Amino acid sequence: MRLVAENLGASRGGDPVFSGLSFSLAAGEALIVTGPNGVGKSTLLRVIAGLLRADTGLIALERDHGAEAGVLAENSHYLGHRNGMKRELTVSENLDFWQTFMVMEGDAARMPVADACAVLNLDHVLHLPYGYLSAGQQRRIAMARLLLSHRRLWILDEPTAALDLAAEEAFAGMVNRHLDDGGLAVIATHQPLAIARQATLSMRARAQDEGALS
């Protein structure tokens, strides 16, 4: 399983944000996307998630012998800046909904809602309305969604903003376990994360010489 991007370019409102971006990510690896604000990290992640159309190039999840492994968006978890949870519903109602909605019939590897919250040390807030939680707790609940159904690729946009140190560690452990299971992750972040196997994609402001992969 590989995530392969070739000559990827995207624009926002007609202005090109980045172009000529190529990378390849093997199973068990995380791609850390770094760079200054406005350089196109979120745009890149939205392109990978299929929420924005790429101007040029293509991106796909490939099996080892090169065949495409299903639609990329359907095999991905996307955690953007917004958490995708309803303030009016309780935490467990929110998570129950996403679990039922995201797990297709015949799929395995689902984690019970309470267990997923326990991973992030939040099993005591299940009965509270989501809107009552603090920003960091809301973020952690949104992360718990990643565990509810098995998706190969995690696309995370600044996941650790608003998190305390303990939650950051729990998050890093979560990502490491996902990678150990043969998953992939693309993470845009400004903070160093304790993730074992990572490649860094540093995006620079000039549109021509994008994407130094180290």
Next chain:
Amino acid sequence: MRALLWRDIRIGIRAGGGALIGVLFFLTVVAVVPFGVGPDLNLLSRIGPAILWIGALLAALLGLDRLFQGDREDGTLDLLLMQEHPLALTVLIKCLAHWVVSGLPLVAASPLLGLFMNVEPLAIGATTLTLLVGTPAVTFIGAVGAAVAVALPRGGLLVSILVLPLAIPILVFGVSAAYAAVEDPAPFLPPFLILTAITLLFSVIGPVAAAAALRASTD
């Protein structure tokens, strides 16, 4: 899909009265008419079904812009777009939930408001029945408008204006079926069946068009 239906209904009921606002608006419109046209009971009973339909149509248009906006604001829409489920089906379910929360209360309130207008019992029954069949069509068409305007922060009025021309046939056939039930020479069934056909037609076209609009509106 059933999970989505229940979730949306639950939010609609819990979110501080999205359902109630539509009914209150409906009540306001119908309640002021007798003051406007005067206490002529015959006149009121004659225009009653039409006023009920106009009030229900406006009340149904009122809440349409919230159909996708709430989901967009908190990022849920991104996730709905990424799922394996056909997007048109997701939209259809959201429309059904929206109708249960905001359309059904209008239908339920219409007999009571019919009494305000001195409408005779048979006409009240006919109006309620036509509203029951006709208001889902407003929601389905409205979904297209709501999907087009989803990225606009104040899209509410725009949705109503986009949707209104398409909603006119619903109003025409709904009102004519309601009148046909009480006025002797006019048959009830033909306009009622056309109304049903409009609802069925839009239940197919609406979600597909709205899904296409949502896909195009991502940023």
